[in-house]
Amino acid sequence: MTVLESGHANSFKNGVIYSPQEEKRIVQELNDQAEFNLQEGNLYYVVSSRWFIGWQRYTEKDGEDCEMNGNTADLPNSAERPGPIDNSDLILNVNSGDADNLELLRTLEEGQHYVLVPEEVWKKLLEWYNGGPPLPRKLISQGAINKKFNVEVYPLSLKLTDSRDNSQSDISFSKKASTLELYEKVCALKGLPQDKVQIWDYFNEKKQCILVPSGNKTLEEANLQMDQHILLEVRNVGEVSAGLGVISTGNELALVPMEPSRSAVTIAGGPAFSNGYSTRYSSNLYSGLSTSSTAENGGHDSNGSQKKKEKGGLAGLQNLGNTCFMNSALQCLFHTAPLVEYFLQNYTDEINKQNPLGMHGELAISFGDLLREMWSSGRTSIAPRHFKGKLARFAPQFSGYNQHDSQELLAFLLDGLHEDLNRVKQKPYIEMKDSDGRPDEEYAEECWRSHKARNDSIIVDTCQGQYKSTLVCPVCNKISITFDPFMYLSLPLPSMTNRTMTVTVLYTNGVGLPMPYTVTVSKHGCCRDLIQALGTACCLKNDESLLLAEVYDHKIYRYMESAMESLSSIKDDEHIVAYRVPKKLGLKKLEIVHQSTEKKLLGSPLVNYLQEEPQTVADVCIAITSILSPLRKAHVPLIKNHSEKENGSSSGGNDETDNGFINDTAGCKCSSDLPFQLTVTEDRLSSIGRQIDDDYVRSSSFLRVTLHWTDNVHELYDISYLEDFPEVCKSGFTAKKTRQEAVSLFSCMDAFLKEEPLGPDDMWYCPNCKEHRQASKKLDLWKLPEILVIHLKRFSYSRYFKNKLDTFVSFPIQNLELDKYVKEKDSSNAPYIYELYAISNHYGGLGGGHYSAYAKLIEDDKWYHFDDSHVSPVSEADIKTSAAYVLFYRRVKV
Numbered sequence: 001m002t003v004l005e006s007g008h009a010n011s012f013k014n015g016v017i018y019s020p021q022e023e024k025r026i027v028q029e030l031n032d033q034a035e036f037n038l039q040e041g042n043l044y045y046v047v048s049s050r051w052f053i054g055w056q057r058y059t060e061k062d063g064e065d066c067e068m069n070g071n072t073a074d075l076p077n078s079a080e081r082p083g084p085i086d087n088s089d090l091i092l093n094v095n096s097g098d099a100d101n102l103e104l105l106r107t108l109e110e111g112q113h114y115v116l117v118p119e120e121v122w123k124k125l126l127e128w129y130n131g132g133p134p135l136p137r138k139l140i141s142q143g144a145i146n147k148k149f150n151v152e153v154y155p156l157s158l159k160l161t162d163s164r165d166n167s168q169s170d171i172s173f174s175k176k177a178s179t180l181e182l183y184e185k186v187c188a189l190k191g192l193p194q195d196k197v198q199i200w201d202y203f204n205e206k207k208q209c210i211l212v213p214s215g216n217k218t219l220e221e222a223n224l225q226m227d228q229h230i231l232l233e234v235r236n237v238g239e240v241s242a243g244l245g246v247i248s249t250g251n252e253l254a255l256v257p258m259e260p261s262r263s264a265v266t267i268a269g270g271p272a273f274s275n276g277y278s279t280r281y282s283s284n285l286y287s288g289l290s291t292s293s294t295a296e297n298g299g300h301d302s303n304g305s306q307k308k309k310e311k312g313g314l315a316g317l318q319n320l321g322n323t324c325f326m327n328s329a330l331q332c333l334f335h336t337a338p339l340v341e342y343f344l345q346n347y348t349d350e351i352n353k354q355n356p357l358g359m360h361g362e363l364a365i366s367f368g369d370l371l372r373e374m375w376s377s378g379r380t381s382i383a384p385r386h387f388k389g390k391l392a393r394f395a396p397q398f399s400g401y402n403q404h405d406s407q408e409l410l411a412f413l414l415d416g417l418h419e420d421l422n423r424v425k426q427k428p429y430i431e432m433k434d435s436d437g438r439p440d441e442e443y444a445e446e447c448w449r450s451h452k453a454r455n456d457s458i459i460v461d462t463c464q465g466q467y468k469s470t471l472v473c474p475v476c477n478k479i480s481i482t483f484d485p486f487m488y489l490s491l492p493l494p495s496m497t498n499r500t501m502t503v504t505v506l507y508t509n510g511v512g513l514p515m516p517y518t519v520t521v522s523k524h525g526c527c528r529d530l531i532q533a534l535g536t537a538c539c540l541k542n543d544e545s546l547l548l549a550e551v552y553d554h555k556i557y558r559y560m561e562s563a564m565e566s567l568s569s570i571k572d573d574e575h576i577v578a579y580r581v582p583k584k585l586g587l588k589k590l591e592i593v594h595q596s597t598e599k600k601l602l603g604s605p606l607v608n609y610l611q612e613e614p615q616t617v618a619d620v621c622i623a624i625t626s627i628l629s630p631l632r633k634a635h636v637p638l639i640k641n642h643s644e645k646e647n648g649s650s651s652g653g654n655d656e657t658d659n660g661f662i663n664d665t666a667g668c669k670c671s672s673d674l675p676f677q678l679t680v681t682e683d684r685l686s687s688i689g690r691q692i693d694d695d696y697v698r699s700s701s702f703l704r705v706t707l708h709w710t711d712n713v714h715e716l717y718d719i720s721y722l723e724d725f726p727e728v729c730k731s732g733f734t735a736k737k738t739r740q741e742a743v744s745l746f747s748c749m750d751a752f753l754k755e756e757p758l759g760p761d762d763m764w765y766c767p768n769c770k771e772h773r774q775a776s777k778k779l780d781l782w783k784l785p786e787i788l789v790i791h792l793k794r795f796s797y798s799r800y801f802k803n804k805l806d807t808f809v810s811f812p813i814q815n816l817e818l819d820k821y822v823k824e825k826d827s828s829n830a831p832y833i834y835e836l837y838a839i840s841n842h843y844g845g846l847g848g849g850h851y852s853a854y855a856k857l858i859e860d861d862k863w864y865h866f867d868d869s870h871v872s873p874v875s876e877a878d879i880k881t882s883a884a885y886v887l888f889y890r891r892v893k894v
Contacts, residue, residue, distance in 0.1 A: 018128070020058050020059040020060075020081075021059065023055075023059050023128065024059035024060070026124060027059075027121055027124065027125075030120045030121045030124060031118060031121060033118075033120070034118030034119075034120065034121070038139065038149050039139070040138075040139055040140055040141045040149070041138055041139065042118070042119065042138070042139040043119040043136050043137070043138060043139070044116045044117065044118055044119065044136070044138075044139060044151045045117050045118075045121075045122035045134060045135055045136055046087065046090060046104065046114050046115075046116060046135035046137060046153060047085065047087065047114060047115050047117055047122070047125070048085075048086060048087045048089055048090055048113070048114060049111070049113055049114055050086070050089060051082060051085055051086050051087070052115045054082040055082050055125075055129075058080065058082055082129065083129070083131075084129050084130045084131030084132075085125060085126065085129050085130070085131030085132055086131055087131075087132060087135055090104055090105060090108060090113065090114055090135070091103065091104060091105070091133070091135075092104065092105050092106075102133060102135065104135070104153065104154065106154070108153075110153070114153075116137070116151050116153070119136075122134070122136075137152055137153050138152055139151055140152050140174065140175065140176050142220075142392065142393070142396035142399055148397070150396060150399070152174055152175065152176075154226070155174055156172065156173050156175045156177075156219055156220075156226060157170060157171075157172050158170070158171055158172070158173070158224065158227075158229070158230050159227065159228065159230070160186060160189075160229075160230055161202060161205075161229055161230070161231050162190070162232045163231055163232060163233045163234070164234060171185060171186070171189070173185070173219055174219075175218065175219055175399075176218050176219075176220065177219050178214060178215050178216065178217060178218055178219070179211050179212060179214050179222055180213045180214055182199065182211065182213075182219060182230075183197065183199060183211075186199060186232060192234060196234055196235060197235075198210050198235060199211045199230055199231065199232055199233075200230060200231040200233065201222065201223075201224065201228075202228070202229040202230050203228050203229065203383060204318075204383065205229050207231065220392065220399075221389065221393075223386055223388070223389040225320045225321060225385060225388075226320075226321045227321070311378070311379075311857070312375040312376060312377075312378070313334070313335065313340075313374070313375055313857055313858065314378070314857070314864065314871050315373075315374045315375075315377045315378065315379060315380055315381060315382050315871070316379075316381040316866060316867075316868060316869035316870055317330060317331065317374075317381065317382055317383075317384050317866075317868060317869065318381050318382065318384070318868065318869050319868040319869070320383065320384070320385060320388055322404075323384075323388060324403075324850055324851040324852065324868055325403060325404045325406040325409060325851045326384070326388065326391070326404075326406070326409055327851070327853070327866070327868050328406045328840045328841065328851035328852055328853040328866070329406040329407075329409045329410045329840055329851075329853075329886075330370070330387075331838070331853040331855055331866040332410075332838040332839070332840050332853050332855060332886065332888050333371075333410075333413070334374050334375070335837060335838050335855035335856065335857070335858060336462075336787055336837070336888065336890075337858050337890065338458065338461075338462040338786065338787065339371070339458070339462070340371065340375065340858060342458045343367070343368040343371045343372065344371070344372060344375065347364075347368065347421070347458075350421050350423055350457070350458075351364060351365065351420065351421065352419070352420060352421060352422045352423070352424075352425060355419050355420070355422055355425075357419045358416070358419035358420040358422065359390075359394045359416055359419070359420055360420075361420050362390055362394070362420075363390055363391075363394055363413075363416045363417065363420050364416075364417050364420035364421050365420075366386055366387045367413070367417060369386070369387075370382070370386070370387045379871065381869040391409075394416065395412050395416075403849065405795075406840045406842070406851050406885065406886060407488075407791045407840070407885065407886050410789070410840075410886060411487065411488070414459055414463060414487050414488075414789075415459075417457075417458075417459055418455065418460060419457075421457040421458055421459065422455060422456060422457045423456040423457060424454055424455065424456050427453075427454040428453055428454065430450045430453060430454065432447070432450065433446075434480075435481050440468065440481070440782075440823070441824065443481070444466065444468065444483045444782055444783070447466070447482070447483035447484075448466060448483070448485075459487075460485075461786075462785060462786045462787045463487055463488075463785050463786075463787045463789065464486065464487055464785050465485070465486050465781065465783050465785045465788070466483055466484065466485055466486070466783035466824075467483065467484045467485075467486055467779055467780065467782060468481065468482075468779070468780040468781075468782045468823060469482045469483070469484060469777065469778075469779055469780075470778040470779075470780070471758075471775045471776070471777055472775055472778075473764075473766040473768065473769060473773050473775050474563075474564045474757075474774060475766070475769055475771075475773060476766065476768045476769050478766055478767065478768040478769070480764075480767075483782060487789070488789035488790065488791055489749075489752065489789070489790050489791065490752075490791040490793055491745075491748040491749060491751070491752045491790060491791065491792055491793060492524075492748065492751050492752060492793045493743060493748060493751075493793060493794065493805055493807050493809065494743050494747050494748065498521070498522060499520070499521055499522070499523040499567065500518060500519075500520050501519055501521060501530065501570075501576070502516055502517070502518045503516070503517060503519070503530070503548075503576050503577065503578050504516045504517075504577050504604070505517055505534060505538045505546070505577075505579075505580060506577060506578070506579050506580070506604070506606065507579075507627070508579050508580055508581050508582070508606075508607050508608050508609060508627065509580075509582070509608070509626060509627070510608075510626040510627045510628065510629045510630055511630070512630060513630045513631075513721055514604075514721055514722065515538065517537040519533035519537055520533070521567060522567070522754065523567065523568070524566070524567070524568065524756045524757075524759075525566075525567050525756060525757070526563065526564050526565060526566055526756075526757040527548055527560050527562065527563055527564070527565045527567065528563040528564065529567070530548065531545075531546045531563070531578070534546055534578055540580065543582060543583050543584070544580050544582060544583060545580075545583055546578045546579065546580060546581070547559060547561070547578065547579040547581045548560040548576060548577075548578050549576070549577055549578075549605075549607075550570075550574055550575065550576055551575045551576070551577055551605060552575065553601065554593060554594070554601035554602060554603060554604065554605070555593055555605060556591060556593075556605045556607075564757050564776070566757055566758075566759055566760055566774070568759060568760075569760065577604060579607045581607070581609065582609060587609035587610060587611065588609065588610040588615065588703065589607065589702050589703065590607065590608045590609065590620060590623055590624075590703045590705070591605060591606075591607055591681075591702070591703065591705070592605060592606040592607070592608070592624060592627070592705055592706075592707050593605045593681060593704075593705075593706050593707070594707050594709060594722065595706050595707065595708050596709055597708075597709065597710060597711060602709070602722075602723060603719055603722030603723050604722050604723070606627050606628075606722070608624070608626065608627045609623070610623055610703070615697050615698050616694045616697055617678075617692055617693060617697055619697065620692065620697060620703065620705065621678075624678070624705075624707065628717060630721075631717040631718055631719065631721055631722070632716060633715070633716060633717065633718055677707075677708040677710075678691075678705050678707060678708070679691055679692060679706045679708065680692050680696055680704070680705060680706075681704035681705055681706050742808040742809070742810050743807060743809055743810070744809070744810045744811075745790070745809055745810065745811040745812065745816070745887075748792065749818075749821060752779065753779050753780065753821065755777065755778040756777060757774055757775070757776050757777070758774055758775055758776075758777055759774075760774065763775075780821075780823050781818070781821045781822050781823065782822070782823050782824045783822075784822055784832050784891070785891075786890060786891050787889070787891075788834055788888075788889040788890075788891070789886065789887070789888055789889075790886070790888075790889065791886050792809055792884065792885055792886070792887070794806070794807075794842070794885060804842075804845055806882045806883075807882065808881070808882040809882075809884060810880070811836070811880065811884065811887055812836070813835065813836045813879070813880070814835050814836070815833055815835070816834040816836070816889055817831065817832070817833050818832040818833075818834065819831050819832050819833075830893075830894050831894070833891070833892045834889035834890060834891050834892065835890060835892055836856075836887060836888070836889055837888055837889070837890055838854065838855040838856065838887075838888035839853065839854040839855075839884050839885075839886070839887055839888065840853050840886040840888075841853065841854065841881065841883040841884060841885055842883055843883050851885075852865060852867040853865075853866040853867075854866070854874060854879045863876055863879055
């Protein structure tokens with residue numbers, strides 16, 4: 001074991017510290033062990049990212065493996081050994097002095113503000129560095145179907161109100177704690193016997209229901225929310241509170257208050273609402289639903305006078321703790337006419353409780369109940385607690401109180417509703433066949449029938465369309481066509497798909513100086529796209545092509561000779577050059593690197609080509625002289641021919657051919673004829689070699705030489721042309737942001753449907769080649785649904801950064817015509833024209849931000865802004881903003 005004696009003995013046992021590499025190895029092993037032994041109840045510790053990144057840089061030296069996505073601008077750049085662990089920037093009550101009740105700031109995000117380390121890793125870091133304070137958290141399992149382990153960073157904090165004196169106290173529990181544990185802790189805190197206590201769910205300081213003490217029901221299942229109130233009532237044994245009735249909550253019986261004016265809403269479209277209005281669809285259904293006592297009295301108030309009904313669909317959704325993402329997505333779905341019509345009717349028969357891919361129908365029932373309540377509550381805001389509880393149960397990724405992505409929730413919700421309402425109870429096995437050259441219409445219909453045989457629901461009926469996907473093998477040109485269903489379109493923004501690159505083009509025949517060119521290419525394109533753009537910019541001749549190369553440390557690190565290599569392989573800080581090379585076959589490549597008198601490499605490498613015969617050192621010398629000729633400060637003969645050396649007379653200089661290669665090779669016998677020395681470069685990454693000779697030139701198919709510059713050579717050439725090359729243009733993460741122009745929704749659609757190569761991590765197995773190939777892929781829209789959901793990809797992620805584009809996308813509100821994009825024409829020949837009816841908006845950055853929704857009330861020509869609980873009218877002219885994130889369109893029926 002490697003240890004180093006150190007003066008930091010106060011932080012370590014026995015006065016020694018491990019080397020950075022040894023620390024990294026130990027932590028990695030302990031991490032692997034913890035991952036292998038995941039068990040509910042395991043302890044993890046919260047550690048400040050600020051300190052942990054410093055430790056990573058110390059153990060990695062250059063910090064290349066630090067994959068933190070936060071803003072690290074204020075972190076030290078050095079790889080010095082960090083000081084003691086410091087978690088003070090994470091703690092709300094850091095000066096409280098109560099080490100057992102330290103509370104974390106509520107705005108923290110994992111990865112950006114803190115990391116989680118297993119208990120054994122924490123112990124080891126504490127042993128090496130001391131510090132703290134320790135912030136232990138337990139590992140819990142969540143999810144009813146697919147169990148998922150999560151560290152409960154924020155335990156459930158509840159506000160206990162004692163009804164005897166209205167005193168309040170804060171108590172914390174794990175979300176997995178039972179309601180029985182809640183009773184036990186409250187009774188111990190108040191010194192009361194359990195049989196004299198009843199605890200109410202006191203959300204919004206209103207009695208919701210009595211929490212029944214049970215060892216089987218968790219606080220999470222009881223739908224208790226962070227920071228909500230619970231009410232303690234002390235009663236005499238046998239006393240029953242007035243006004244209590246009994247309803248089923250699904251798992252057990254619980255006491256709930258019965259409101260005199262309204263009975264409980266039945267699930268899955270029961271007989272009718274208690275307000276007297278039928279749940280069957282009618283032209284005035286949406287505006288008629290109401291829970292007011294007026295509606296129950298036949299539309300008259302207590303004095304018998306006629307009163308106007310409250311308009312349905314204008315209820316807000318209360319924020320339960322960073323749930324604006326959920327509220328925004330739900331409001332868009334709650335104003336989708338086919339879904340509203342469906343869930344306001346009796347859909348009991350279509351609930352699929354046997355589907356292993358579904359949620360036993362519980363998600364659909366909870367969604368339907370919330371939708372019915374939303375359309376029946378007038379303008380009263382609703383707390384979607386029960387739905388959030390179901391969501392956390394079936395999708396643990398959305399549990400907790402951090403901000404999430406509304407589009408990701410929409411994707412899960414649409415898929416989950418489909419599986420819960422799938423009319424196919426037993427999915428048949430269907431073996432998909434190849435197209436085998438059949439017409440697209442025939443094969444597409446077969447694929448859609450196969451899909452519908454396994455997937456048939458209201459979601460498929462209204463929200464699913466069909467792609468045509470074409471893959472082409474770059475080697476054998478094998479074409480593969482598939483037709484796949486889709487639920488929504490994720491469109492890239494052109495400003496995210498395009499990439500500006502500055503590349504220097506160098507001649508290989510010495511007819512011109514190096515010249516930088518700035519071109520715009522697709523970020524998801526390939527080297528072929530970059531070559532085409534550069535070729536146009538530099539006026540490439542018909543007998544020339546471009547050879548791309550990456551230059552690192554003044555040497556050619558690699559050639560990018562595959563036209564289909566993805567441009568994503570070129571990082572923002574890499575130095576790329578392009579050489580104008582002849583298309584003529586049979587030439588021998590000559591690669592030249594430059595070295596100063598101080599034995600340091602300088603400038604950018606050059607490339608030239610030798611003719612087939614002869615191949616001697618003289619040919620190498622002439623090729624080098626040719627390529628350097630544009631850099632001469634003045635014309636000085638550099639190569640003496642044979643008669644010059646013997647007779648001292650000039651032969652009239654060197655003749656050049658049309659292609660720039662010097663043909664006079666009679667006199668040059670070795671590199672001593674040049675004002676600099678040449679040596680053989682043993683490999684691409686080395687600059688040390690032996691003296692060049694004819695044997696090397698003749699025997700090598702690829703020549704690599706080092707040109708040693710002397711002081712007098714600098715007087716002949718201006719090498720600055722080879723030194724001042726611009727780098728590849730930096731992308732938006734590091735470049736100064738400029739005001740972005742608006743882009744149209746159609747340009748986003750064009751970028752989405754553009755042919756592009758698959759990524760290196762997404763290779764396609766070619767059945768002809770029997771190899772994985774980086775095929776080119778082309779998407780086409782074949783069939784569009786009644787409800788078209790369009791997701792604008794504003795967020796991008798890389799290894800070190802995450803970014804949001806606030807580009808304004810100009811989208812039509814009426815008359816979105818998509819006929820030109822759709823390959824299959826409707827049997828009725830009706831046009832594909834859509835109108836906008838809802839928008840999910842995202843404001844602010846990635847660290848938090850805020851979601852809201854715009855929605856057009858069904859059968860009304862008015863738009864409303866749904867901002868959590870607050871609902872307000874908004875003009876149509878104001879709904880087009882740069883915050884638009886997910887667009888909801890419905891097809892106009894002709």
